[in-house]
Amino acid sequence: MELRILYDDLQLNGFDIGGGPYFFYEGIPFTGTIVEYYNGGGIRCEEEVKDGHKDGAQREYYEDGKKKTEGFEQYNSPYGFFREWNESGDLTSQYYFGPKPNFNGTLRKKILAIDIYYLEDAAKAVGALFYWDDVIAAQTISLGVDNIEPYVPGEFYKRELPCILKVIEQADLEQIDLIIVDGNVYIDNEGSYGLGGKLWEALGGKIPVIGVAKTFFKNTEEKVIPVERGQSKNPLYVSAIGMDTLEASELIKSMKGEHRMPDILKYVDTLTKEA
Incomplete structure (x- = not known):
């Protein structure tokens, strides 16, 4: 009692x-x-x-x-x-005020943001490790992935998820509090998993995942929260699993940067396209 x-x-x-x-x-x-x-x-x-x-x-x-x-x-x-x-x-x-402090006395855990860029049957996968109040990433992971799955409409996760998991293999999951992906956690209002949900499932539901999509996926209005940043009236569409979606949207809104895309997420996107 x-x-x-x-x-x-x-x-x-x-x-x-x-x-x-x-x-x-x-x-x-x-x-x-x-x-x-x-x-x-x-x-x-x-x-x-x-x-x-x-x-x-x-x-x-x-x-x-x-x-x-x-x-x-x-x-x-x-x-x-x-x-x-x-x-x-x-x-x-x-x-x-932001997320719950992630320390057991001294330890702060990092966030991992991941993005993938495709080149025919290969891909470049980039991950950035950072803290919520960082302006630049504390650490960057970059690797090439060969022999990726072909694109199948409605099953994009089959192509992207293996690339994301290879980035995660290079990180210490014990030091990560949350993962951000470029995409959707859900693909419909019934809760069918998109990329973010499939990743959360692949990790055994141990780490929350936030999806940050640049375009609206129809029939997901009950699962996403539009977030406007800076002077842009074109929102990002935030979804989450393993944590409250409203909290996730506030975290993305409060990330460093004056533009629509938070600086670190823009940095990851730029690195994927560099030769």
């Missing part, structure tokens, strides 16, 4: 790597929810904690029980959406 403890009943034992308090209860790092109440008995706030660190939802409430704010933290670092409501229950503000 989850422990729900008053703030005053906890002990503080230094600070975590994010600079926030390190909570102990009865001599051990606390796991559970910290709660505070109004004088009338209604809950004022609750904060989820794991192993002594804030980890999860952090919520405030009005005296009548309506939610006032909700955000998420890990190691005192906010992530995901922070939302605020007025006393009538209307959402008044929303801000996206």
